[in-house]
Amino acid sequence: MALDQADFTRLLELRTGLRRFLRWSEQQAKAAGLTPAKHQLLLAIRGHPNGSGPTVGEIADYLVLQHHSAVGLIDRAAADGLVKRNPDAHSKSVVRVTLTSAGVDKLDRLSEAHLEELTHLAPTMRALWGALEGAASQTEA
16 A cells, blocks of 8 residues: 555544544543543443443443543543442343433533534544545555
């Protein structure tokens, strides 16, 4: 695969856009009284497809954390009244994590702002992504 200057420019623009969004997201979390990690935790719990909540291991996978680091994050969020642990209905050795009403409220407010910001960024990111896909398909041909 031979890359030209335009490929590097598009990669830089895409990476810069992603970093700016992540920085903005971190600032929004802090303004809402959350650490960025707690915001990610709340989203991992709410976005999990099982209504009983994810397990600690699933949370660790979502957040790319070691199991013990996920446990510590859950402990801190539980102490803040944002999440709670629940025994699994089918296995006594499994613990599931769900949001409290306070956790739901915080996440709902943050998610509204995030979806609005992503709506503004989408056209630019889509164009950059399309250009990168086009460059990749040209090198494959």
